[in-house]
Amino acid sequence: MNQHPEYLLNKIKSPADLKVLNLEEMTQLAAEIRQLIIEKDAAVGGHLGPDLGIVELTIAYHYVFSAPTDKIVWDVSHQTYPHKMLTGRAYAWLDPEAYDKVTPYTNPDESPYDYYAIGHTSTSVSLATGMAKARDLLGGSEKIMAVIGDGSLTGGMAYEGLNNAAMEKGNLVIVVNDNQWSIDKNVGGLTTALAKLRASQGQDPENPFKAFGFDYRYVADGNDLESMIKAFQEIRDVDHPLVLHVNTLKGKGYEPAIRDEEGHHWVRPFNLTDDSPKAAPAAGPSAAQVAVNTVAGAIDAGKNSIMAITAAIPGVFGLDSFKKAYPDHYTDVGIAEQDSVAFAAGFAKAGGRPVLFENSTFLQRAFDQLSHDVAANQLPVVMIVAGGGISANSKTHVGVFDQVMISNLPNWKYLAPSSLAEEKAMINWALEQKDGPVAIKLPVRPVPAEGPVLEGYRHIHYQKRRAGKQTAILALGDMQKMGREVAEALDASLYDPLAANVLDTDCLDHLARHYQVIVTLEDNVLDGGFGQKVASYLADRPVLVKNFGEKREYTDVDQSYEQILVRNQLTVKQITGSISRLLNEQE
Amino acid sequence: MNQHPEYLLNKIKSPADLKVLNLEEMTQLAAEIRQLIIEKDAAVGGHLGPDLGIVELTIAYHYVFSAPTDKIVWDVSHQTYPHKMLTGRAYAWLDPEAYDKVTPYTNPDESPYDYYAIGHTSTSVSLATGMAKARDLLGGSEKIMAVIGDGSLTGGMAYEGLNNAAMEKGNLVIVVNDNQWSIDKNVGGLTTALAKLRASQGQDPENPFKAFGFDYRYVADGNDLESMIKAFQEIRDVDHPLVLHVNTLKGKGYEPAIRDEEGHHWVRPFNLTDDSPKAAPAAGPSAAQVAVNTVAGAIDAGKNSIMAITAAIPGVFGLDSFKKAYPDHYTDVGIAEQDSVAFAAGFAKAGGRPVLFENSTFLQRAFDQLSHDVAANQLPVVMIVAGGGISANSKTHVGVFDQVMISNLPNWKYLAPSSLAEEKAMINWALEQKDGPVAIKLPVRPVPAEGPVLEGYRHIHYQKRRAGKQTAILALGDMQKMGREVAEALDASLYDPLAANVLDTDCLDHLARHYQVIVTLEDNVLDGGFGQKVASYLADRPVLVKNFGEKREYTDVDQSYEQILVRNQLTVKQITGSISRLLNEQE
Incomplete structure (x- = not known):
């Protein structure tokens, strides 16, 4: 009214x-x-x-x-x-x-x-x-x-x-x-x-x-x-x-x-009387806070060469308190993503350890610098990417293109953690290594705080998280949770592939020999994504592969997240049904 | 000495x-x-x-x-x-x-x-x-x-x-x-x-x-x-x-x-005595000249709303004479690819017909505009892309990323002609249609002047170019020639898929039923490319698929084009051998 x-x-x-x-x-x-x-x-x-x-x-x-x-x-x-x-x-x-x-x-x-x-x-x-x-x-x-x-x-x-x-x-x-x-x-x-x-x-x-x-x-x-x-x-x-x-x-x-x-x-919604937020703050740290805390922790532990770099979006990560605590380790270049990435390349070249804090959709402005300045020079730039995933955002702000953009470039390793603990371990490893650029895709869906972690992520070995039969599910990053639900419904095996763009070919060879169907699940547009790489690698073998992800089209605020999942055949029920049908056809 | x-x-x-x-x-x-x-x-x-x-x-x-x-x-x-x-x-x-x-x-x-x-x-x-x-x-x-x-x-x-x-x-x-x-x-x-x-x-x-x-x-x-x-x-x-x-x-x-x-x-090499070029000009028009001539021809035919737009590289296309002949239909924005693409979006929105002349490697700077300004607004921008393909260029100038960049965005149609005649027909169709943005990948390898053309390219129907058996080869754009050589060596069928990012699913369904092996061949990096889309689409069926293209790594001037082909298993002999082995394994 x-x-x-x-x-x-x-x-x-x-x-x-x-x-x-x-x-x-x-x-x-x-x-x-x-x-x-x-x-x-x-x-x-x-x-x-x-x-x-x-x-x-x-x-x-x-x-x-x-x-x-x-x-x-x-x-x-x-x-x-x-x-x-x-x-x-x-x-x-x-x-x-x-x-x-x-x-x-x-x-x-x-x-x-x-x-x-x-x-x-x-x-x-x-x-x-x-x-x-x-x-x-x-x-x-x-x-x-x-x-x-x-x-x-x-x-x-x-x-x-x-x-x-x-x-x-x-x-x-x-x-x-x-x-x-x-x-x-x-x-x-x-x-x-x-x-x-x-x-x-x-x-x-x-x-x-x-x-x-x-x-x-x-x-x-x-x-x-x-x-x-x-x-x-x-x-x-x-x-x-x-x-x-x-x-x-x-x-x-x-x-x-x-x-x-x-x-x-x-x-966010606030009270008109005193400007206070209406919603209580979330319990426990967010993926963004874990990223900032991990970087802060590395500086505390003596990594003095770290520089946190943002292009005018400290608020997305809660970098404001970091800025106050570590003013010498913080640079905001303004709305200038191209500069942020090349600045990071220069900083890395001169022996510093830059950590970019970028947002999936805005990072699109820096594609050339991710390639020309960072990847072609194989510089150990660390990049934290927020907002990368399927969402009900405005169509100008969907976060499903950065993975395609980054992960199809040479030299970049694009890690996708499935728990906050894994995120922390991945960032800490990225800050140690000198092989080349590493991007870390922050979970945008809720993920568990705890989870298995590895000593390092230089060599990508897919991690088995559940033993099952007939079907092996590779669920990337924050899709682990959904992957687990599907695996349990089908009694399938579940793997954490760790990276969006590095195939564990030994594991895939093994899976191709021991399973009828290999499923990929990613929080991303399918075209140019993780699943298509797996499908291509296994395409000349009899094993069947089924890729799940978003169609190549813009979504907008007129659809809820759940509606987008349904539209893309991405609910647990739809995925389970789709795999079941495939298995039945084989019998 | x-x-x-x-x-x-x-x-x-x-x-x-x-x-x-x-x-x-x-x-x-x-x-x-x-x-x-x-x-x-x-x-x-x-x-x-x-x-x-x-x-x-x-x-x-x-x-x-x-x-x-x-x-x-x-x-x-x-x-x-x-x-x-x-x-x-x-x-x-x-x-x-x-x-x-x-x-x-x-x-x-x-x-x-x-x-x-x-x-x-x-x-x-x-x-x-x-x-x-x-x-x-x-x-x-x-x-x-x-x-x-x-x-x-x-x-x-x-x-x-x-x-x-x-x-x-x-x-x-x-x-x-x-x-x-x-x-x-x-x-x-x-x-x-x-x-x-x-x-x-x-x-x-x-x-x-x-x-x-x-x-x-x-x-x-x-x-x-x-x-x-x-x-x-x-x-x-x-x-x-x-x-x-x-x-x-x-x-x-x-x-x-x-x-x-x-x-x-x-x-290029020149004579010191009189500055004249050492090499005779190529016989017949280049792919770039065909593009410029086609756009000029459309203006001559009455399309007064056309604007040719370049970001400081008229020389790549020979646009200088076009500029003189059609000064009102030419804009050079300087080295400013982001501006060139958004300017084209604005021009299209206001009822004009922009034609961007871009170079694969420099176009990387405009990724966000290709998405945010053009694709999300589904504007009928026409874009001619030069230099997109495997080459022995410096590693900062390799042209194998634009296809991945453009063709994985929604709404863009990325056409890849396999003859100069097809290129002309595709550009003319792109200038007529109002569906949305169309990019045309200029052949970088020699292609025939003549070849079959279609009335339009709105709906992509893969074109059969040779009838054979067991194997169907989908050779994109300027890879048609190599595809034909492989097809003839193997007595395989050959198709022209016309577009890098639109699957003719009817044709693929047909091929999956009638062939043992489907081969894709593209002048591009494999990751995020055409072949992986085909592999993904067919992954849940028994038909085998083999993708040929470049590995995801930078090449540099220390390798010749031929060496790069060898390194990527892309010579006719290597491809033929690879497919033969796959067929033999099936028997």
């Missing part, structure tokens, strides 16, 4: 309804939108600070410009709650029963005002430049704008985009939404430039945007609706590339989000 | 021998090095302009600094012929019989003065920053320098590196070797900034390096040895990050390379 039937927002069915409001009414609208962001985030979680900061800019945009003819590309699109509310989707904030009816990022399937599924940083300028170029070639006249935050500007792709946007011949506006923060505090040289521009009201001569050839304007208070409207009106019909540098306050309207911006970039 | 026994260079066994020379002697050395670059390139080809331009800078570096304790990271490392000559490897220029004894890029296996295998652009700043950071943590005092060209600065990773280099607490020098050119003419906003700095002798206030917080110096003539030595002496002991902006002349000392810098960035 609509919790705020009295809100002016109820009358805004599209931006056209906004255009007839006066400043006072739009100011009221801003207050309503802020209240709704806070209420919904408190109830179900979501991005908070970025959306609170951009309310006035969004209202001003839709007041001055004519979407969807005019096009706006929101970088990351995690700041689009106000945009969604103004483009016919306010019901998903007004009515708690409709909270899940609108997705968290821009979504062309949801609205004609959204042009792309976007969830990664630093792409907006390139996308907008492509749109401007097509407009010019096709003879259109729509206005094109990209909105990019200062944090997203640290990604090299934003710079590539700016470099080319500056050459565009027609209308193109890049709004730099400068709130002095990225996910973690902004890191790097650009911070200096933006700070000087803010301090000088945009007048400082050391202006990187002007240096690139952009026309440049500055808005001192981007949370002042009148200023924002005026600024947009002045540049609406510009016929060349222009950077509009807007100073906004992330978290505006919710004091805890201003005091602790990093902690309120994205929030 | 040493062609120049009288050269002073013969006495330089290491940089230590350089330090006792006077300016006049070093000037003579520069002339000798230049002459040797030209002589060897004329004989066997290689990078020309970049090496001619950097002679004095290199001499000055080794005169002032103390390698290999002090470390220099050469971006791309295609400009390191002078460096190699001064670090004990001059014999590979002095003696034509030794021309192939030294590799073309920095190579740690070759010399302690080389720290990395490097062949891709824009990585040097990150690598050097990592080294500086490790030095600081480990208490070292060596000086760290990166040398990066202006072209390489357009790559976003360079910017990420600069952003973090600016925060380094100790010694770190970034030399910007500004020769006003990249592989193609520099593109983008940074050109403007560098031009202003050159025009003002480094005094222009719109200085992006200073804006980032770097200390900054300018050298007006980087080909003046005395200036370069003085500049290096002044900054040798700097205790903070500094950008040394050096103006050099690419191609200096060889007039044709100055007049046509782009054409002399990298050269």
Whole structure:
């Protein structure tokens, strides 16, 4: 039920309804939108600070410009709650029963005002430049704008985009939404430039945007609706590339989000009374905490050459306390995964021991560095990868591609622990060895704290975890649990293959001789994955192989994890049935 | 035999021998090095302009600094012929019989003065920053320098590196070797900034390096040895990050390379008398020319929305004449693959028809955009990929990873033509369809000009090219020729599977019923490739499958193409023998 039937927002069915409001009414609208962001985030979680900061800019945009003819590309699109509310989707904030009816990022399937599924940083300028170029070639006249935050500007792709946007011949506006923060505090040289521009009201001569050839304007208070409207009106019909540098306050309207911006970039459900989290913290350490603790433990034990490296996502791992305890052993390069990986390569080459803390989906930006800088140079870089697995995430954030990306490169060893104890042992071994790069895939599904561990993982020997007959199940990483359930249902043998990309050919030869069916199970897309390697290795022998994993397709938030399993024939019941049928056919 | 026994260079066994020379002697050395670059390139080809331009800078570096304790990271490392000559490897220029004894890029296996295998652009700043950071943590005092060209600065990773280099607490020098050119003419906003700095002798206030917080110096003539030595002496002991902006002349000392810098960035063997190429041009169009001609033909036929897009490698495809003929349908984004792909996504979204011209190995930088921007948005981007296949390239330039990268993503269709006619038909179909992104893998091995074509390639139906028995061979793309030879030797059936990542399951079901052995053959690394998908699909049936392709390891210039085939069991004889043995085992 609509919790705020009295809100002016109820009358805004599209931006056209906004255009007839006066400043006072739009100011009221801003207050309503802020209240709704806070209420919904408190109830179900979501991005908070970025959306609170951009309310006035969004209202001003839709007041001055004519979407969807005019096009706006929101970088990351995690700041689009106000945009969604103004483009016919306010019901998903007004009515708690409709909270899940609108997705968290821009979504062309949801609205004609959204042009792309976007969830990664630093792409907006390139996308907008492509749109401007097509407009010019096709003879259109729509206005094109990209909105990019200062944090997203640290990604090299934003710079590539700016470099080319500056050459565009027609209308193109890049709004730099400068709130002095990225996910973690902004890191790097650009911070200096933006700070000087803010301090000088945009007048400082050391202006990187002007240096690139952009026309440049500055808005001192981007949370002042009148200023924002005026600024947009002045540049609406510009016929060349222009950077509009807007100073906004992330978290505006919710004091805890201003005091602790990093902690309120994205929030879990919280109590409105005191900002405390609604859910009790999980009992026992998470896989991420085990990783950080293991690295910290190695430093305590005397490994002084360790450097923990993150690309602006310390929060994913809880690295904040590590940073405080080991400041000399911590580097945050900002949103710059390419740099993070090559920086780690340089650090390893010079005798240090780098430990990268990366997120599966964002790590995609560093594929070339994983190959060219690390693998081709066989450098002992250690990399912890979070979020690698089947999930009900937004389609821009699925974590099923990093394993394919990393594990098909030469020299990389991609380990997949099936318990927290195994994870710890693998990290400790990775920190000791000097053979080459080692990635460790953090379990994303619950795994036991305890479990068997080995002295080392240099040579991969598949570990037998259950003795059975007819069928041997190789269940990778956090799929061990499901593998065990299937094995028990079928009285099959169960193995832990330890690594996503190193075959224990002795073991496979043995299994091929002693079992009718060999099953692989992985928390990953099938194509290019672990199972296909096993299938290929055994393909010229009579033994049957069955690979289980996800189909090669994007999933999205409209499917639950369980639904995705069903759709991919990945429930215990489905897998068991599938193997049983295969065994029956043989008899 | 040493062609120049009288050269002073013969006495330089290491940089230590350089330090006792006077300016006049070093000037003579520069002339000798230049002459040797030209002589060897004329004989066997290689990078020309970049090496001619950097002679004095290199001499000055080794005169002032103390390698290999002090470390220099050469971006791309295609400009390191002078460096190699001064670090004990001059014999590979002095003696034509030794021309192939030294590799073309920095190579740690070759010399302690080389720290990395490097062949891709824009990585040097990150690598050097990592080294500086490790030095600081480990208490070292060596000086760290990166040398990066202006072209390489357009790559976003360079910017990420600069952003973090600016925060380094100790010694770190970034030399910007500004020769006003990249592989193609520099593109983008940074050109403007560098031009202003050159025009003002480094005094222009719109200085992006200073804006980032770097200390900054300018050298007006980087080909003046005395200036370069003085500049290096002044900054040798700097205790903070500094950008040394050096103006050099690419191609200096060889007039044709100055007049046509782009054409002399990298050269094939040429005649010293008139700069004419030694080899006659190939008869008939290449696969790259067919691609460009097909796109041009589509524009001629009225497809006005086409945009050919390259990331600074028009020469790979011969796009220069296309650019002249169709200036409105051509965009070069500079060395910025991430931008090129997202720009194409934006262009497609706005109703245009983008055609990306990419090189397998460099395309690795755009993996995330292929996924996040193109595939997740299912945009009809057309992409022509050159260089994708097994080759005797440097290990930083092998082309066997793009297929794994692209073809395991959802929504992408990766077509692999086996004749020039099929290539043309596939491109024309790709330009018509709107289903989603289509990549076309240009043959890298010779393929016939003519061959069967289909009306369209929306649905992939494997094409039978030869009828035989017992064995069915699926030979992808330019492996058709080898597949045919094997098929004829074995009287096997031969199929053209058309696509690297779309299985014709009806055909595979049929083959599984009618053949004993199904063979896949691809010009690619096996892991994550086409064959493993076929093996996985058929793994739960009695039919045997044998995948042929390259092992997951880097090859390098020390092996010929033929040696690589032998090593991977990929000669016709080896494949035939392997299949014969498998058939015999069955009988």
